[in-house]
Amino acid sequence: MTTSFLYFDLGNVLLKFNNERAIRQVADLTGADHDQLAALMAGEREQDGLQWRFEAGEFSDDEFFEIVCREFSIAPDRAAFEVAASDMFEPIAESFALIPQLKAAGHRLGILSNTNAIHWRFLLDGRFAVLNDQFAEYVTSFDAQSMKPDRRIYDVAIEQAGVPASEVFFVDDKLVNVEGALAAGLDAVQYIGHEQLLFDLAARGIEVPC
Template sequence: MCEGMRRPMKNTVPVLSATPAERLHQRAAEGPPEARRPKFLYFDLGQVLVRFDHGRLVRQLAAAAGAPEALVRQILFDEGMQEQLELGRMTTRQFYAEFRRRTGTGAPEAELRRAATEFFWPNHEILPLLVQLRQRRYPMGILSNTCELHWEYCRRRFAYVAELFDRAVLSFRVGAMKPDRKIFAAAAEAAGCAPDELFFTDDIAANQLGAAAAGIDAVVYRGAGDLIGELRRRGLMVG
């Protein structure tokens, strides 16, 4: 080969580096990268493991108390009684007493308990996946904003909630609610893992973002099929 052919040609067009926007477009076209395999899986309780309807809760309590639904909604949500329960700052008995006082009802505790709990039902679409994960011995836990009353009801009413999980990290026990970093630190400690060794799914985007900010691999729950894909991408043999 002659010397001239080894020299760069003077009229060679320089290669331009891609712009940030072009790099983002390229990564999107390539699809999400493979994620590391987690050592422990956490699931939210409400709207992931079980379904619920707050409208039904309000209607049932209003009927039991003989009170307007608007008042019940105000007591539970607008004034934060539900949040106080889920933070462990109010016991179930204190709830009954305060609810009776605010609504002027003399309804017995058993009737109020039924009204305040029987608004949950199983999320049937996720059950086959949970059974498969348990059969393959993947460690699993529940990470939930909930109160003692609702936790005890779900644990007793739905066998899979009580039987398939190794840990339960619950806001009323921790004294902090998602997306507070404190409850995610408690989840890591309970699992005996570093945060980046955990996987978590929640139906609320703010909770997913809070978990991610705490170093946890987290995704928003959009259905069992989507979740199976996320777990497969992390090397878990499911589906």
């Protein structure tokens, strides 16, 4: 088995996140009702929720801001709103240490994630340097206008990697996304912890110094 490119999911692989924290911060900043805001973001069905639709690229960050402002009759400072909506991420230390080791060993790396334009801008503003200077390719759902586990986002990832699908390794915390990647021809595994990830990499001939 040849592995020529490695993609990592963001949430619960590289970074922990807390959506409830973001909703609480936006509600505190704007005066919007917390429960109504949470319901708007989640939707009765996940794919109807504002969060899903924003991450799927159905509308821009400007349009997202306008929708929330209109829904709650609010007019917060835009920059403060984006920080409140985004300041919910914490690095997973073992993963942040692993990425530079893999790059230093000559491996080409990428991020493949369901995310939105506001979160992405926040994550790449320099506060998490590993995300800025270690990865060769970034594949985001809002840019691809396709959400994992839909086939199209994996096809975009394969094209950007520039190698056959079978040579692309992908790790994601959600089994449904792993299954979608496997169906697209990628070599994919579920993230259940750092030691298991090291084992999965070693099984592909990728050894990481202890």
